[in-house]
Amino acid sequence: MKIQYPLILASVWMLSSCGHNVKQTAKNMMSPNNPFRHVSTLPFQTADFNAIKDSDFMPALKEGIQEQLIEIDSIANNPDMPTFENTFVAMEKSGQLLRQVNGVFNLLTGANTNPVLEKASEDIAPDLAAANDALFLNTKLFKRVEAIYNQRMQLKLDPESLRLVEFYYQHFVLAGPNLSEKDKDTLKNFNKEEATLSAKYVNQLVAANKAGGLVVSDKAELAGLSDGELDAAATAAKNANMPGKWLLTLKNTTQQPLLQSLTVRATRQKLFEASWNRAEKGDSNDTRAIITRIAVIRAKKAKLLGFPNFASWTLMDQMAKNPENVEKFLAQLVPASTAKAKQEAADIQQLIDKQKGGFELQPWDWDFYAEQVRKARYDLDESQVKPYFELNSVLENGVFYAATQLYGITFKERKDLPVYNKDVRVFEVFDKDGTSMALFYCDYFKRDNKNGGAWMDNLVGQSKLLGTKPVIYNICNFTKPAEGQPALINFDDVTTMFHEFGHGLHGMFASEEYPSLSGTATARDFVEFPSQFNEHWASDPQVFKNYAKHYKTGENMPQELVDKIKKAATFNQGYALTEILAAAQLDMQWHLLSADSSLQDPDKFEVEALHKTHLDLPQVPSRYRSSYFLHIWGNGYAAAYYAYSWTEMLDDDAFAWFKEHGGLTRENGQRFREMILSRGNTQDLATMFRNFLGRDPDIEPMLEDRGLVAEPKK
Numbered sequence: 163m164k165i166q167y168p169l170i171l172a173s174v175w176m177l178s179s180c181g182h183n184v185k186q187t188a189k190n191m192m193s194p195n196n197p198f199r200h201v202s203t204l205p206f207q208t209a210d211f212n213a214i215k216d217s218d219f220m221p222a223l224k225e226g227i228q229e230q231l232i233e234i235d236s237i238a239n240n241p242d243m244p245t246f247e248n249t250f251v252a253m254e255k256s257g258q259l260l261r262q263v264n265g266v267f268n269l270l271t272g273a274n275t276n277p278v279l280e281k282a283s284e285d286i287a288p289d290l291a292a293a294n295d296a297l298f299l300n301t302k303l304f305k306r307v308e309a310i311y312n313q314r315m316q317l318k319l320d321p322e323s324l325r326l327v328e329f330y331y332q333h334f335v336l337a338g339p340n341l342s343e344k345d346k347d348t349l350k351n352f353n354k355e356e357a358t359l360s361a362k363y364v365n366q367l368v369a370a371n372k373a374g375g376l377v378v379s380d381k382a383e384l385a386g387l388s389d390g391e392l393d394a395a396a397t398a399a400k401n402a403n404m405p406g407k408w409l410l411t412l413k414n415t416t417q418q419p420l421l422q423s424l425t426v427r428a429t430r431q432k433l434f435e436a437s438w439n440r441a442e443k444g445d446s447n448d449t450r451a452i453i454t455r456i457a458v459i460r461a462k463k464a465k466l467l468g469f470p471n472f473a474s475w476t477l478m479d480q481m482a483k484n485p486e487n488v489e490k491f492l493a494q495l496v497p498a499s500t501a502k503a504k505q506e507a508a509d510i511q512q513l514i515d516k517q518k519g520g521f522e523l524q525p526w527d528w529d530f531y532a533e534q535v536r537k538a539r540y541d542l543d544e545s546q547v548k549p550y551f552e553l554n555s556v557l558e559n560g561v562f563y564a565a566t567q568l569y570g571i572t573f574k575e576r577k578d579l580p581v582y583n584k585d586v587r588v589f590e591v592f593d594k595d596g597t598s599m600a601l602f603y604c605d606y607f608k609r610d611n612k613n614g615g616a617w618m619d620n621l622v623g624q625s626k627l628l629g630t631k632p633v634i635y636n637i638c639n640f641t642k643p644a645e646g647q648p649a650l651i652n653f654d655d656v657t658t659m660f661h662e663f664g665h666g667l668h669g670m671f672a673s674e675e676y677p678s679l680s681g682t683a684t685a686r687d688f689v690e691f692p693s694q695f696n697e698h699w700a701s702d703p704q705v706f707k708n709y710a711k712h713y714k715t716g717e718n719m720p721q722e723l724v725d726k727i728k729k730a731a732t733f734n735q736g737y738a739l740t741e742i743l744a745a746a747q748l749d750m751q752w753h754l755l756s757a758d759s760s761l762q763d764p765d766k767f768e769v770e771a772l773h774k775t776h777l778d779l780p781q782v783p784s785r786y787r788s789s790y791f792l793h794i795w796g797n798g799y800a801a802a803y804y805a806y807s808w809t810e811m812l813d814d815d816a817f818a819w820f821k822e823h824g825g826l827t828r829e830n831g832q833r834f835r836e837m838i839l840s841r842g843n844t845q846d847l848a849t850m851f852r853n854f855l856g857r858d859p860d861i862e863p864m865l866e867d868r869g870l871v872a873e874p875k876k
Contacts (some may be wrong), residue, residue, distance in 0.1 A: 166436035199223035246305035291357035298337030321717025370447035374440030387424035393644035414614025434526035465757035502736025553649035560709030568831025570594030603635035607642035618665035632850030664696025690809035744784035
């Protein structure tokens with residue numbers, strides 16, 4: 163997972179009558195000492211984690227819902243003629259308490275959850291879904307929105323305000339405000355059930371990840387691991403009340419990083435199977451029944467709204483527009499990707515045979531032998547590289563340094579602000595003229611009570627209308643070193659740090675009037691563009707030299723080793739892209755199901771889906787299996803996982819432009835900031851990209867970057 167979001171808009175709940183009594187009730191929900199009763203007085207209105215208790219959230223969320231209920235009712239029933247100010251601006255100003263509470267709640271339930279918060283997330287989910295329905299299924303409110311939309315060209319609105327009108331109108335239309343009251347009730351029930359199941363799924367998966375790690379009693383089974391990795395596994399076991407053992411915890415992806423190092427094949431197989439089956443054990447953490455029901459609900463919702471399947475409905479407001487365009491795009495990548503993956507598999511099998519292994523290549527063997535192929539072909543050993551990637555150096559001398567060179571921004575650590583975990587660091591961000599512009603929280607180490615993957619979100623969103631500046635956070639799941647040991651990460655982790663900070667820049671540079679259009683509030687198949695674009699700076703020579711320094715000596719990585727990394731850049735890319743395409747197609751096939759489809763068996767379904775889309779390579783499993791595909795069942799990427807590949811096309815094309823125009827320069831960075839990073843969703847996104855690049859996107863740079871074409875274009 164690369165990014166996690168709350169609802170598109172602040173959730174709202176409409177009051178049909180008895181407004182005074184409901185408002186009076188709302189005021190009694192929070193105690194006088196609840197820290198959410200008042201806007202935070204800390205810098206940037208950031209959360210006072212020292213003052214907030216788990217028990218504060220439910221009353222604050224309920225009161226936030228009720229307060230916005232009153233505000234929306236007032237807008238919908240305003241006797242005055244609808245205007246942009248009394249309808250759209252009023253909606254944007256509503257729900258400020260709910261927005262504030264949700265920002266903190268979303269962070270903690272994702273990054274530092276516990277049984278109280280897990281129960282709260284399940285309990286509040288149907289209320290939030292009902293609240294969202296009460297906005298978008300409100301007939302009176304829609305008539306006001308529609309009236310303004312129909313006369314929008316005569317109102318002489320500024321471009322951002324015009325975009326807001328079109329944005330709201332599209333979301334209202336897609337939500338079904340013109341359905342009959344009976345169908346609205348049916349839709350509301352579907353939405354409540356889906357929200358409840360999704361929240362339950364997230365909690366089950368956290369538990370499945372925690373319980374699914376591989377416990378090892380014999381150290382000999384862990385041959386190949388470094389001392390640091392062994393210490394981390396021993397610490398994890400001790401923290402899980404298993405002293406004297408080793409616990410290999412799971413990342414959210416199918417393949418696990420330690421598979422690259424473990425020399426005992428039986429241990430590799432056990433670790434892979436622990437990952438593969440984490441949510442399919444027939445216990446309380448088995449997610450298959452939930453995802454099957456969610457798929458049914460989504461298909462039925464789509465039919466109710468007049469669409470053949472969920473993908474057709476949800477893609478209407480994306481750059482791709484429809485499933486046909488997504489399938490066409492993915493189909494362009496599959497042949498070259500799988501062909502290269504098959505060649506890579508043949509190379510690995512040849513090595514296994516040469517070593518007289520006596521077995522057919524299996525998924526749990528891939529990383530171990532691929533690393534040996536890479537060593538032989540490029541004389542590159544991962545263990546040689548990691549000492550040059552110390553996490554703090556990567557952050558401050560790499561991620562921050564690149565941002566300073568491109569955009570002129572600087573960073574100062576704030577140790578005076580409260581955090582929710584001792585591993586969290588906070589930085590104040592200053593613009594090129596020295597003005598304070600944002601806060602940035604980073605939380606990089608894996609914990610059992612943290613969702614898997616990596617993501618960015620806002621604690622506080624930017625809005626000129628509300629007078630708020632951005633408070634951004636990045637969450638990752640890197641292995642925490644044993645006490646006193648350096649946090650050495652691999653280059654994939656380095657890339658993840660640059661990626662998530664790219665999302666952060668998109669949020670920090672937001673300069674919008676309206677919160678609904680601010681920062682990363684864009685289509686899924688655009689929002690990954692700034693983050694994936696930022697990944698490129700991890701390997702820029704100037705940036706790389708500044709952070710890739712040996713953690714003991716401080717010496718730069720030898721040029722010989724740098725050259726080896728560059729030569730190996732396209733190694734294993736057939737595998738890497740094929741596992742992503744397999745996940746994208748699993749997602750699409752689930753959401754192309756019609757309401758009339760029979761109930762699916764998840765295991766059988768994914769086998770058939772991958773065969774149908776020509777991605778059923780036995781040695782290359784999907785990056786996520788259906789049962790632990792958090793993106794699509796819990797984090798808003800339903801029918802949108804293709805977005806990572808779609809935006810890779812955008813980011814590689816944009817980076818090609820940078821290379822043609824001088825690369826890492828302030829001039830180029832400023833242009834990208836002004837035309838992309840600061841624009842949020844204030845313009846048609848295809849137009850925004852076209853204005854920056856001067857043309858529509860071209861897939862060729864992506865294929866070249868992945869090494870999937872014979873010769874780069876001259």
